[in-house]
Amino acid sequence: MTTTRPPIPPFTQESATLKVRQAEDGWNSRDPEKVSLAYSIDTRWRNRSEFAHGREAVVGFLNRKWAKELDYRLIKELWAFGGNRISVRYAYEWHDDSGNWFRSYGNENWEFDESGLMKNRHASINDLPIKASDRKFHWPLGARPVDHPGLGELGL
Template identity: 80%
Template sequence: MTTLETRPPLPPFTRDSAIQKVRLAEDGWNARDPQRVSLAYTADSRWRNRAEFVEGREQIVQFLARKWAKELDYRLIKELWAFEGNRIAVRYAYEWHDDSGNWFRSYGNENWEFDENGLMARRFACINDLPIKPEERKFHWPLGRRPDDHPGLSELGL
């Protein structure tokens, strides 16, 4: 017997369910567990991340493992931008440092398309990295999930 994978909330999205989907994605990425994160995507999910093209869960796991090995102390905030049917657009920012202690804030936009089971089938990401000084950091929660009372991007003026 085959178990059908589902990842609620399911499309078509309402404003509330789209906001919930965005927060669940943020929480997953902040856990920095490539295998766990990959399960939110279809087995044949296709990505464009900057200039890199990724296809399927195995490549997603490899991509994320490389990403988080380079982007140390990664902390991410995502915010809903728009939604319709089975698609969601988000904007986000994350802070991280390299192995030399140089800090960055990376800004980006993503377009997501979900299958009927709530798994992301396509992800298109555009990202820019801005070097910042340690005292310019805005994301100071302990590694992992962003606390509910921590400001989001709009509240932080980002």
């Protein structure tokens, strides 16, 4: 049985924007099991220099990620879309276990199957050390509030 994860392709401006916000909200939950449900059973990922294949690998990856990247807060923004593909840019802030803060900037290319599950994810990310006083993402942990500025509004 295949799970449907609306919106499904082909994407419109509105549905692609919604898909991006749903992904952002999911990742901001920092719940690997919940996040993995947005991906096909046989999803293929490249995240930086790490490759993952399948939901189980995604859960393992996310558990490791959020054990290292503490107080993680993410903003994603639609960059482009067409058919069953979406491209996003994003930034997230986090600190390590020594209290060093970072803002990570990235781009992702997503490809979805006919049921709206992501089957391919390619992510390129750079980390920038920042001072705690330079942070821009200050909402309580969890989903970004609707009225919080996006990347463009923050000059990122």
